[in-house]
Amino acid sequence: MVRDIEHAGGPSRLSIRHRTVDGVRVVTVQGQIDKDVEDVFYEALLPEDVATACVRIVVDLRGVTFMDSSGINVFITVHQRVSGAQGWLRIAGARESVVRLLHVVGLDTLIACHPTVEQALAP
Numbered sequence: 227m228v229r230d231i232e233h234a235g236g237p238s239r240l241s242i243r244h245r246t247v248d249g250v251r252v253v254t255v256q257g258q259i260d261k262d263v264e265d266v267f268y269e270a271l272l273p274e275d276v277a278t279a280c281v282r283i284v285v286d287l288r289g290v291t292f293m294d295s296s297g298i299n300v301f302i303t304v305h306q307r308v309s310g311a312q313g314w315l316r317i318a319g320a321r322e323s324v325v326r327l328l329h330v331v332g333l334d335t336l337i338a339c340h341p342t343v344e345q346a347l348a349p
Contacts, residue, residue, distance in 0.1 A: 241289070242270040250282045250347055256289030259297035268300045271315075272307060281313035284346040288319035298331055305337050314338075318346035 240257035253270055257263075271283055283304070287293075305315045317339045320328065328334045340346040 240266065242266070244270060247284075247347060250284055251276075252284045252286060252343060252347075254286040254289070258292040259290055259300075260292065260294045261296045264296040264300060267297065268303065271300065271304045281308045281311065283308060283313070283315045284318055284343055285315070286318050286343050287321070287324055290321065290324055293324050293327060295331075298327070298333055301333060301337060316340060316346040318343045 240255070240259070240263045242256075243254045245252050245254075251271075255267070255270070259267055271285065272281070285301075290297075301315070301317070308315050315337055317328070317334075317337055319342055320339065325334075325339065328337075328339060338346070
């Protein structure tokens with residue numbers, strides 16, 4: 227599935243794709259994660275039609291050029307929901323600017339961050 231949306235007031239786009247690899251939901255995001263796309267980003271990570279029991283999610287951020295606190299809030303909420311159901315959330319491939327943000331707010335101590343999707347998928 228691919229979901230593209232346009233930012234309000236600008237030509238930037240957010241592209242979200244997801245697939246399943248060995249029972250793990252891999253969500254690949256490209257573009258900017260901000261308030262305009264917060265709900266779409268959340269729904270892409272944890273759709274309403276997916277039970278949270280034992281949900282395992284890897285978010286591939288290689289294509290994310292910007293993320294603000296809206297993305298951080300989505301990550302925290304999804305982490306809490308899946309962790310409470312014995313699942314997990316991992317981040318992969320974030321660019322240096324996004325890694326810096328994850329580190330500054332301490333999210334990298336709550337959610338495992340990996341250089342690649344393959345490493346994030348490893349047990």
